[in-house]
Amino acid sequence: MRDHPIPPVTEPLQYRAIGVVRGTYVPTDPEQLTRGAIHTADGQAVEAVVLGRLLTLMRRHLDLSQPHLWVVYPRSREEQGLHLQMVGIWEPSTLAEPPASEPAVPELAVSEASVAPVASDDLPEGDDYFSVRGELIYTRPETGDLVVKVRQMPRADGSRPIPFKLQLKGELPLEHLRHFVSLAMRRHGEQLQLESFEVLAPVAQRGSRGGKGRRDGGGKPSSKRGGGRTAVSRPVG
Numbered sequence: 001m002r003d004h005p006i007p008p009v010t011e012p013l014q015y016r017a018i019g020v021v022r023g024t025y026v027p028t029d030p031e032q033l034t035r036g037a038i039h040t041a042d043g044q045a046v047e048a049v050v051l052g053r054l055l056t057l058m059r060r061h062l063d064l065s066q067p068h069l070w071v072v073y074p075r076s077r078e079e080q081g082l083h084l085q086m087v088g089i090w091e092p093s094t095l096a097e098p099p100a101s102e103p104a105v106p107e108l109a110v111s112e113a114s115v116a117p118v119a120s121d122d123l124p125e126g127d128d129y130f131s132v133r134g135e136l137i138y139t140r141p142e143t144g145d146l147v148v149k150v151r152q153m154p155r156a157d158g159s160r161p162i163p164f165k166l167q168l169k170g171e172l173p174l175e176h177l178r179h180f181v182s183l184a185m186r187r188h189g190e191q192l193q194l195e196s197f198e199v200l201a202p203v204a205q206r207g208s209r210g211g212k213g214r215r216d217g218g219g220k221p222s223s224k225r226g227g228g229r230t231a232v233s234r235p236v237g
Helices: 054-061 106-113
Strands: 016-029 032-039 045-050 068-077 081-089 129-140 145-150 164-169 179-188 191-202
Touching: 016 045, 016 179, 032 054, 045 054, 045 068, 054 081, 068 164, 081 191, 129 164, 164 179
Parallel strands: 045 081, 164 191
Antiparallel strands: 016 032, 016 068, 016 129, 032 045, 068 081, 129 145, 129 179, 145 164, 179 191
16 A cells, blocks of 8 residues: 555666646547546646546546546657646545455556555645656756656567657756656646756666767767666556
């Protein structure tokens, strides 16, 4: 049983990107809940999709006219800004006890199956908190732009998903390029802003001649694929 929707890190270099956003989910089509937007208190409508068994929970147990604290995986889109994949809900005050007819499943681990009855709906980090762990592949302190590469677990068939890149805001020195970093982020509008960071280790570069790629005044390093350690980026469950 957990008392927090974001589980603790289990590996030193564990990749992940997960957070919480409070708001009212409004589907694009009332008959199809899988796509829509989370309408937040600051007036944003952040594009979102619903994944896994959360869809069943939403249909059977939630009042979608009310705001909830959603557990989400962030993604970046060049033109549309922040995009969210909804995987759970944190609301132990109403969802602490799972319905007897429904088994515990990973997607609902933070919403029904693993919530301690004494847990609070409020988190110590507050709303709109995100934890991002991965390889820093771009930083430009003068503009406050960051890009972190996040690797995902191999699928059940053994195939490896393509790593994804998150575009973030904050100031990190150039010397931390190609290092594994742990970032505490906060959503502001449709951007994730850096609040604190920890630099954990350099990331080994496969086939790298110079070790860390080209760095031109803070510009993007070369596109050689980083090695790193394969770890969990879907930590729910």
